[in-house]
Amino acid sequence: MTGRPPSGAPVFGSVSGAPSGVAAAAGPPTPAVEGVDADAALAKVIVGLSPNGVLVTDASGLVRTFNQALCRMVPLVPDPIGRTPIDALPIPAIAEALSPGRTDEAEFPLHVGRIDLLVRVVPLGAGLGRLCVVQDVSRLRQAERYRQEFVANVSHELRTPATAIAGFAETLLHDPELLAPPAVRMVETILRNSRRLTDLFDDLLQLARLDAMDTPPPLQELALKAVVDEVFDKHAAQAVERRIRLVASLSDTIWVLAHREAMQHLLGNLVSNGIKYTEAGGEVQVRARPRHAGVIIEVIDNGIGIDPTHHERIFERFYRVDRGRARSAGGTGLGLAIVKHLAKSMKATVEVRSRPGRGSTFRVWIRGGESGGASA
Ligand SMILES: Nc1ncnc2c1ncn2[C@@H]1O[C@H](COP(=O)(O)OP(=O)(O)OP(=O)(O)O)[C@@H](O)[C@H]1O
């Protein structure tokens, strides 16, 4: 029951002769009742049988009707009809969403005891009050938690043998006496692929942790330049290997309201992409400037670029523009999904500007400023 009812008479109005209040869960309307009355009676039966909690207010904001399912989900007073929502059920978020002055739609999660609820409130139309539908999503949330735990456990278990394989392959390659020349290429392939696996498991683990996070990470004022330097240090070997120049163009005075590790991962993923998707001899630059009570950070490369048709989708999990190329570059399509998640957890936003062959700019807006100077 999430759609709006057809315009006209209020759907849950009492059937002639029937008491108003709890929508009936009784049998179907009698054949003698026809037209609008029959529709109203039918609507009342449907609402009464709905597994979702339903509450309707009239134009003046008072409770007009509700169903039994609602009583099982939220602490409703025994005689709510005619009361204001806050008197009928002491949940300020719902009462606020039902206030008669509002004409917008609202949707928000709610925890009542151990039950996870999803509340949707919509206007019924001019002069008709508002409809509140409450859905019990506890089982859905639990299934989601099991899935996250499963992914986290599997990633953790598989990471250990993959790390061992990479370690032994590396040792073999470092000692030329251990390998006959034809075996070197094979062991290099083993090393490359086992590193891909550990990267994939790390990404999956991080996403599972982010998904499972109930509260956002604590944020603090961080000097951005120091974080960028750490990110560049971490990716220096990858950049040298691919002959990409890393350039930091930002002042030491810029600070951001962020979580250090989250910020490192966010910028690390963008810088790593810049390195991966830029031809040898190219450049990846990180710029930052204060703007509107925040800071704009740009990670700019002069690489292969991305066609605008993919801009929305590259932030989805496992989405890669060119699967073949991304795979040979070692990509699994999780990096930008993590970036988006991390940005959200720090109340930051990310967008991309790019054209094929013209490089890419990933722009992050985050709260922050410049110490010793007003933000522009
Ligand atoms: N700077 C960039 N230049 C060109 N294409 C990019 C750039 N950044 C991302 N892309 C495209 O977007 C896709 C998704 O990026 P994302 O970082 O999510 O995954 P990935 O780099 O393939 O793998 P992962 O980051 O998980 O190792 C990439 O496969 C690539 O096609």
Ligand SMILES: [Mg+2]
């Ligand atoms: Mg990536």
